[in-house]
Amino acid sequence: MMNNAVEIRDLHVVRGRHTVLEHLDLAIGGGVTGLLGPSGCGKSTLMRCLVGVQRIADGSVEVFGKPAGSAPLRDRVGYVTQAVSVYDDLTVAENLRFFARVLGAGRDHVDRAVASVDLEEYADDVVGRLSGGQRSRASLAVALLGEPELLVLDEPTVGLDPVLREELWTLFHQLADSGVAVFVSSHVMDEAERCDRLLLMREGRIIADGSPDDIKQRAGVDDVEAAFLAIVRQDRGDAS
């Protein structure tokens, strides 16, 4: 087993008057790790911490043994923000060629990334004229450039049709099998089943951590959504 890709110790993040992450300790290893929780629970903030673009109040985040966001990591970590962060006025291929040049990745990476997200037919279309799902796939393709060792994907499957979602999850597992640590967030509970390891998050804390089967078994139910509810209820009971 490889060393943990990510080591988070006592991570504390405050935004404005709100505490978003509360003294979080977490290690993320290989495989597909899913981060699930309702909108606003701190998923995006945690992901931003991993790529080093979030200002943190306390604690440390290390990726491959180096501080998150430090220069040697910037071509080893692929990141997809929740917003579609590609240029609307460029074609899919132009976007990818630009980001590939920034990363120093070759032309073959561009073709492979376009194929991975199934956008070959649209490669020469301007991104702004594509559908929402196609645009988010273009954004995802950028993260696949340059053979990253850690992929941080913030809700990459939002608004995609079920067939494509299925294909993307297959892709995530292929990448994980080839040694990439894949960290993916979602607020769709049925995607939880496809993760090797599942983190349930609520109000800035991880309230459950384990394989989907473990979590269901522990909660004594047979789907993740019900498990989440049961765990939240139990968590509230403990807190009061």
Next chain:
Amino acid sequence: MNLRITLAVAHRVLIQLRRDKRTMAMLLVLPCVLISLLWWIYEDANPMLFDSIGPALLAIFPVIVMFLVTSVTTLRERSSGTLERLLAMPMGKLDFLVGYAIAFGLVAAVQSVLAVGVSVGLLGLDVVGPLWLLTVVAVVDAILGSALGLFVSAFAQTEFQAVQFMPAIIIPQLLLCGLLVPRDAMPPFLEAISDVLPLSYAVDAMQHLTTSTSTGQVWQDVAVVAAFAVGGLALGAATLRRRTD
């Protein structure tokens, strides 16, 4: 700084501009149309005035246009998440800034060649100094406009706000740069203020070029404008934060 990344940024910005036909037309044709309009309004009244105001306009166009274009495009980079993504990649702030400066500098060079061509070739503007230096001044002015636009984009949340910075930052400089009243004829207090505004030196450089063959003063003015541009880029760099809230 990394040359490959800097050029990638410049190349990408130029592709974006090329695709935006309307903006390209505004950038290249509008200065020519406006300078022709200026020539026309003075044609019957006082053709001499065109020779004194025309050069100032050649300095002012690149500043205004690049200020607007840069403030809106960088604001877009900030709000769309592309800037965050780039800063999570091996992209230095300088790569980003210099890439933009190269792209807009090139556009400014073309813009100035066209505007100077129309002014001198068609409208009979008298330029005593070397013509190529006119383009150098225009490119430095454009980089100044870009630097100012980049800096203010950090203080705008929307494109609407960004555009409002134009009257706030540029128009006072326009009034004080010697275009309407020679700077030494202004009240001393205002003259002192105009002495520390970059556009004054941009306009000065153009006016020297059109009236004198000696280029020493022009280079001095260009140096001042360039210093302001570098200062603006440095302030702009300070507003590009890798880590945000």
